[in-house]
Amino acid sequence: MECEQLAAFYEEYALGVLEGEERAEMEAHLARGCERCTAGATEARRVVSNLALAAPEAQLPSGLRGKIMEPVRLSAAARAGAPPVNTAAKREVFPAWAWIAAAALALITGYAIRQMGNQNSQLAALQKQMKLAIAQNVALQNQLDESRMVASVMLSPDSTALKLMPKDKNMPMVHAYLHPHMGVAITADQMPAMPSARTLQLWFMPKQGAPMSVAIFHPDANGVIALVAPVKMPVAEIAALAVTEEPAGGSPQPTSAPAWMAAMN
Amino acid sequence: MLLAVVQPWPEGKQPADGELMERVLRRDASALETLYDRYGRPVYSLVLRIAQQPASAEEIVQDVFLQLWKSADRFQASRGALAPWLFTMARNRALDFLRLKGEKQRRREDSQEDDFPEPAIARPDAEGAIDLSRRAEKVRALMSSLPDGQRKAIELAYFEGMSHSEIAASMGEPLGTVKSWIRGGLLRLRESLKEARS
Incomplete structure (x- = not known):
């Protein structure tokens, strides 16, 4: 068919x-x-998306805002504390200031009292830094938990290891570890950056019926993929695993040929 | 430094979606909260209409907004508006949920009666999202004006993710009729939105 x-x-x-x-x-x-x-x-997608507004208006659950904003604020706080700090420079400056302050404190009591105001400010700054460090730690802990889950699935003797072969031979291989209860772990590295309007989507191709969407994901800034998604169908019914490239947000069904695929044995 | 980013906007002037997404990219949590205030209810209404289970709808909406926060770099304002992107993502997630839960088949069997629970009527936004409200009015007016069969066919397609032939089978109508209803309905939707913009 032609464009018209x-x-x-x-x-x-x-x-x-x-x-x-x-x-x-x-x-x-x-x-x-x-x-x-x-x-x-693209324009048609914009037009069709307006059908969302035909849904009967519902009242938002009262706790939903908190469930969304709590991890977001935590992540923002962790990010705010993330910029690297020149610790070497700090080490050079702090001892000089500390010795001067200490000497002043030892020599002049009045000066020391005035200095207490500064120390309070310092204390407040340190407390703020500590809160940021805790938030950062929580975010890192979440990452660590995800990595542990991936490792658990990978190392479980009950997991089935699969190599998803790329359609394009220049692309790296994607590894999948399928555990009937713990989920499916997906790992890859050296993945190229993706266009912002596209996403990768993992599918279970059942022996009968339509492909089932399992997860939507992107390589991180280092080209690494490491995630665990739930297995919501009996493993025995899965004929193959496939990864397709889809528009951002994913698709209800694959819209392109699999870029990676592995058949179950 | 954080304070420099989290600037309140002048009273009465709401920041555009693109501007808010730029702030989200800079990890400004208040920008995401503004987007939640703007789109939370329509997104939740859409997801609840598809998933029909409030607890699941809440989880899906939470997931959608957290995804918006995590993957803000995937949105490019130059490629289009935020609302279609957000609604498409929410719809896909909710339809995935339907498929995963096997709800789709069950509900098709039960669809002789419209058993969708009447949701609580929400209060209108105090301010903002005027364009969204106007579009919602247009879309609802259009859907109400469609003959029952045509409206039902479009609802089955959008809210239940059915294809032409699945809709034809579900409604017991010829495939050609269903195609014609859907094509005609979408054409009217496009024209109606064009009028709203002009």
């Missing part, structure tokens, strides 16, 4: 109702990078 014919299907494609040949043609056409149709599909 495909234009009639933009909204239906964005809605996710297209199937069969029409959907395949649209996907193949978009995958070829047609600028006109990509822009048309």
Whole structure:
């Protein structure tokens, strides 16, 4: 089909109702990078997303704001404390100041009293630093917990190790460790950075029925992937694992051919 | 340094979504809170409509906003507005939930009666999100004006993630009729939103 014919299907494609040949043609056409149709599909997605506003208005649960904002504030606080500090410079400055202050305290009591004000400020600053350090520690602890979960699944004798082979031979391999109860751990490194409008999505390809979305993820700044996602179907029913590249936010069903894939033995 | 980032905006002037997302990128928690105030209710309403379970809807919305915080760099204001991005992400997550829980099949069997619980009516926003409210009015007016069958077909597609043939099977209508209803409805939606913008 040409662009003119495909234009009639933009909204239906964005809605996710297209199937069969029409959907395949649209996907193949978009995958070829047609600028006109990509822009048309993006605009259609914007139009269709307005159907969200047709949902009956519901009252927000009272505790939801806190559940969202608490970890966000913690993460922001950890980030605020994160910039590297020139500790060497501090070490050079602090002893001089400390010795001067100590000498002044020893020599003049009045001066020492005045200095107490400064010390209180210092104490407050130290307390603030300590709070930030605690928040940072919590964030690091969360990362550590995730890493431990990944390691637990990887090392469990009940896990099945799978190598997801890349379609593009220049891409690194993705490793999966499938545990029937603990979840599926996904690891990879040296992954290239992804365009901001795209995401990676892991699917279970069942022996029967449609692919099941398992997780949406991106490589971190170092090109590393390490995550654990729940296994919400019997392992015996999984025929293969696949990773596809999808628009940001993920897709209800794969919209592109798997970029990585591994069949279950 | 943090104080320099967390600047309140002048009274009566709400920051644009793109500006808030830039602040989210700089790890400004108050910017995310403003986005939650702006979009929390429509996103929750959408997810509740799809998932139909308040506890699950709450979890999904929490996940969506935390994802927005973690992956703010994935959003590029130059590529489009935030609302479609947010609604698409929320819809996909909620539809994933439906599939994972096997709720979809159960609800299709029970769909002879519309058993969706009537949600509590929310109070309107005190301020802000005017454009969103106007669009919501347009969309709701349009959906109410559609014949029952056409509206139902679009709802099954958007809120239940069904394809053309699944909708046809569910409604017991010819595939061609369903396609025509959906195409016509979406065309009217596009025109209606175009009028709202002009």
